[in-house]
Amino acid sequence: MTKPAAFFQRDRTWHPPALTPDYKTSVARSPRLALLSIENSASELTGPVFGHGDIDPGDADLIRNYAHTGDPVGERIIVHGRVLDESGRPVPGTLVEIWQANAGGRYRHRKDAYLAPIDPNFGGCGRTLTDAAGGYAFRTIKPGAYPWRNWVNNWRPAHIHISVFGSGFAQRLITQMYFEGDPLIQRCPIVRSIPDPRAIEQLIAPLDMNAAVPFDCLAYKFDIILRGTRSTLFENRLEGN
Amino acid sequence: MPQALHELKETASQTAGPYVHIGLAPGAAGFDIYRNELGHDIAGPHAVGERIRIEGVVLDGTGAPVKDVLIEIWQADANGIHAHPGDPRSGEVAPGFRGWGRVITDFDTGLWGFDTVKPGPVAGRDGRLMAPHISLWIVARGINIGLSTRLYFFDEAAANAADPVLGLIEQVHRRQTLIASLSLRDGKPLYRFDIRLQGDGETVFLDI
Ligand SMILES: [Fe+2]
Numbered sequence: 001m002t003k004p005a006a007f008f009q010r011d012r013t014w015h016p017p018a019l020t021p022d023y024k025t026s027v028a029r030s031p032r033l034a035l036l037s038i039e040n041s042a043s044e045l046t047g048p049v050f051g052h053g054d055i056d057p058g059d060a061d062l063i064r065n066y067a068h069t070g071d072p073v074g075e076r077i078i079v080h081g082r083v084l085d086e087s088g089r090p091v092p093g094t095l096v097e098i099w100q101a102n103a104g105g106r107y108r109h110r111k112d113a114y115l116a117p118i119d120p121n122f123g124g125c126g127r128t129l130t131d132a133a134g135g136y137a138f139r140t141i142k143p144g145a146y147p148w149r150n151w152v153n154n155w156r157p158a159h160i161h162i163s164v165f166g167s168g169f170a171q172r173l174i175t176q177m178y179f180e181g182d183p184l185i186q187r188c189p190i191v192r193s194i195p196d197p198r199a200i201e202q203l204i205a206p207l208d209m210n211a212a213v214p215f216d217c218l219a220y221k222f223d224i225i226l227r228g229t230r231s232t233l234f235e236n237r238l239e240g241n
Numbered sequence: 242m243p244q245a246l247h248e249l250k251e252t253a254s255q256t257a258g259p260y261v262h263i264g265l266a267p268g269a270a271g272f273d274i275y276r277n278e279l280g281h282d283i284a285g286p287h288a289v290g291e292r293i294r295i296e297g298v299v300l301d302g303t304g305a306p307v308k309d310v311l312i313e314i315w316q317a318d319a320n321g322i323h324a325h326p327g328d329p330r331s332g333e334v335a336p337g338f339r340g341w342g343r344v345i346t347d348f349d350t351g352l353w354g355f356d357t358v359k360p361g362p363v364a365g366r367d368g369r370l371m372a373p374h375i376s377l378w379i380v381a382r383g384i385n386i387g388l389s390t391r392l393y394f395f396d397e398a399a400a401n402a403a404d405p406v407l408g409l410i411e412q413v414h415r416r417q418t419l420i421a422s423l424s425l426r427d428g429k430p431l432y433r434f435d436i437r438l439q440g441d442g443e444t445v446f447l448d449i
Contacts (some may be wrong), residue, residue, distance in 0.1 A: 002301040025383030035448035046325035048341035073250035099264025112272040169315045170449045176255040199253040
């Protein structure tokens with residue numbers, strides 16, 4: 001039988017390790033034993049397929065998708081970019097989901113007790129499918145920084161949580177997007193769980209004035225890179241393996 | 242300098258955080274926003290095969306249940322077919338069978354559960370059949386990069402013994418961490434699959 005293509009091996013030295021003691025919650029939630037490395041089979045190379053019947057076009061507009069009495073408070077922004085693989089190929093038709101705090105740094109979540117107020121017109125989540133070129137765009141409010149329990153005085157930099165699928169379940173990824181120029185980025189133990197500064201820079205979205213809408217909203221650009229797919233040029237296996 | 246490969250680097254993972262429900266299961270976070278919240282129905286109404294339920298908890302290194310975890314599920318149907326164009330038989334999948342779902346835990350107890358159909362065996366990379374299994378992907382606050390594992394079935398002892406992935410686990414007793422136990426509830430098969438993130442009985446997690 002022909003072997004299916006496989007994904008590029010995930011570079012575990014680029015991603016944060018499981019145990020990062022300065023991010024305290026990771027201490028009891030990190031496996032201590034080595035991961036078992038397995039070659040991709042159909043179970044890893046396939047994954048869920050989503051279509052336009054699953055979501056609504058308005059889901060990508062966080063300024064309007066929960067507005068009841070008017071627009072939410074805060075700095076209006078567009079977040080846009082492309083989902084590409086490690087070979088630079090666009091990943092079309094993939095589901096991108098985001099969630100975030102409101103302009104004051106408060107989440108609409110029953111477990112968030114921060115004193116900043118809920119915004120009655122802001123839900124804080126959105127989703128969309130990438131287009132044929134891998135492009136996506138959301139309209140939202142720039143989230144505020146917020147305090148969290150780690151050390152006594154830890155503050156998360158402004159960030160948007162992003163979930164992406166890709167074509168196979170082994171490409172599944174959740175990350176966070178940060179904003180250019182935020183002095184809290186380098187102070188954050190969650191950001192600093194990533195060992196390589198270049199990998200951190202890749203999570204920082206630049207201001208993109210050419211995508212801003214005059215007299216309406218600013219824009220930030222954020223490209224997301226998923227694992228690439230190996231080309232099976234010559235795949236020989238040792239007999240007996 | 243040699244030529245450049247011009248490869249990009251995968252975007253680094255960051256924890257899903259405590260409020261992952263807002264993005265991926267907003268109904269559970271306490272508000273309705275989408276017409277259609279994704280991931281509730283894994284198998285759909287028309288799928289053939291045995292209807293089963295799977296429940297468990299995720300335990301941290303101290304033995305406490307992790308109450309803010311989100312788990313995604315990916316599986317083949319009862320004939321071993323994935324609902325994905327990369328599977329040459331995907332056209333045979335029953336309408337409504339997606340094979341994908343996501344569950345969160347009860348915020349008080351940490352218990353999670355889902356209903357599905359028992360998957361059939363799927364060919365492994367070398368063509369050898371893999372025992373029926375469900376792929377799981379676990380994210381939560383404190384988990385820096387999603388954890389991948391597989392759930393196998395207690396009542397598939399012969400297939401499990403021949404499974405090429407279980408067979409790679411060097412410490413034979415650790416293979417049990419991937420095998421869900423079986424009981425009956427109201428006459429319906431109920432599998433139990435507890436995931437231990439760390440320490441005694443640590444679940445085997447996969448680098449896929
Ligand atoms: Fe957050």
